[in-house]
Amino acid sequence: MPKEAVRRKLGTGVLNRGDRLFFGITSAASYFAFILVALILVFLIAQAFPALKDQGLAFVYGSTWEVTPEKAVMQIGPMLYGSVLIALLGVLLATPMAIATAYLIVFILPKSPAKLATNLIDLLAALPSVIIGLWGVLVFTPIAQGWADFLHKNLGWIPLFATDKGTTSLNSSPFIAGWIVAVMIVPIITSVTREIFSQFDRELINGALALGATRWTVFRRVILPTASGGITGGVLLGLGRAIGETVAIYYVLQLSMKINFFQILEPRGGAIASWILSRFGEATEAEFHGLMAAGLVIFITTLVINLIANIIVNRAQPWRK
């Protein structure tokens, strides 16, 4: 009998009382995950509704945020765009670093350094974002400012590295925020990639090497294609984390409602979650609902990203079903 059929048959037997309870509890816990997502949606929508009704669709793409006692105009376009820009920068920086680290750990390093490296990466994953933020603003920003100056001086003719006239110091930019986000998501991508790499059939790799393939060829033609699904999953997990990142970006980025499309060295940008944090303290009743609406936008954005991610990952890893 094929394995699948055996498994199916095992599941259809009559369950005794203990098992019914056992599976009842686990099912209930699982359905709670749905309820939790539904609850989050319902509560956020209920609180966001007054603002959304008031502001209309311009809430998402407009670029004005003016709240006075008489009238409240709340639009988050630049913040939403800025979040995506910073997340993409972070992913772009983090992915090569993560794949390289995972490759070294699994395939190159001897056992004990590999173990040390794994532990260090896991430690990095555990570093709280507020610590990264503190380090980011006091230690990393001066360093990254040097890199930004270098890029601007030598590659300033590329629009990506250009700045506005009159901009003198290149701190608090999406570039720096992108690095901070990269530091936070490297461990996520690394651990997923390492997991996939370590499940490789070593004989496949040794076989390819024995047949005369170079390490480069093995990496490019055997390892990467097989692992790409898992890596994509890790990258999307990182992307979700990056879009929702709040405190660390709050410290290193100059939030501005003047939209910054691609001048990543310019000291103004947006991050929707940080915007919520920055406005929350002195929020009026109307603004409170506006910030809830902003939260709803982040939630829906990340939810969609994650659902797409899961479809890709599940398709890439058929053995998980």
Add this chain to the structure above:
Amino acid sequence: MEKVVADPRPAKQPWNKSSKLASFTGGRGFADATLITLAFLLAAVVFGLLLSVLWSVVSAGAGAMSPQFLYQNNRYISTTTSLDYGGVGHAILGTLWLVLLATMVALPLGLAIAVYLTQSQSKLRNLVRSITQALAGLPSVVSGLFVLSIISFLGAQKSGIFGALALFPLMLPTVARVAEEALRLVPADLRLAALGLGAPNYRAFFQVILPAAKSGIITALLLGLARVVGETAPLILTIQANNGTNLNPFDGGVATLPTYIYGFISAGYASSITRAWGASLVLLILVGILFITARLLTADKKKKKAKK
């Protein structure tokens, strides 16, 4: 007699043909060297950044360290008070307490979801897995806003229990996902053998699968803890700060290390920044203790196995 001459051309290697780098440089060694060097360089950046963070926290945090910084609270302390007075004792207790409250719900629930995903035959498993994974991407600030909207709906006062409630949705998917991985790594044959011997599913789980996956479950717990112990945004939104020690989750503000750090960075004075570094060092040590404990437990288990 006709002599057989070996073909002087190198044998064709279909896999190397595809490697443009190798054929471009004419040497296979070059491609390999590039790959390894690049990998080492990129990894060096990662470890450089990590060590920079660790070193900054340790060196700057050491300036704030003293016994009273660890056990005193923040009463009568302003942002410019000398570092001889006041500390983070109240925040350490508050953080541990809130995280413990969140864990008490998230660990059993996460484990139950992991069991459902690996042991049951339900057709809804893929859907549950998708929703759990989607929850893993829940931004921490959204979790805070969610709980804030509950507070506003109930008309309640902000208090510790709401902070714990805001940490719970962040912890749950991490625990569930890592625990699922751990349970999945247990060979299916073990479970089938237990079932074949007549054990009901729950005994197969508690007596065979759970012991086999113990270290993985502990990893799940620790990654879950690590995910929330330093969460700042949800706590800023859902609890009030407190300069004293308060362990009553239903009444009054609670101090936590992340919100303490947040508050003292925002103040911006030299001594307040030093306090923030000091609290960061305490938080880092807390995380470090969790980590090392976990690794030692895992190592112990492996050693025992090797002896047998």
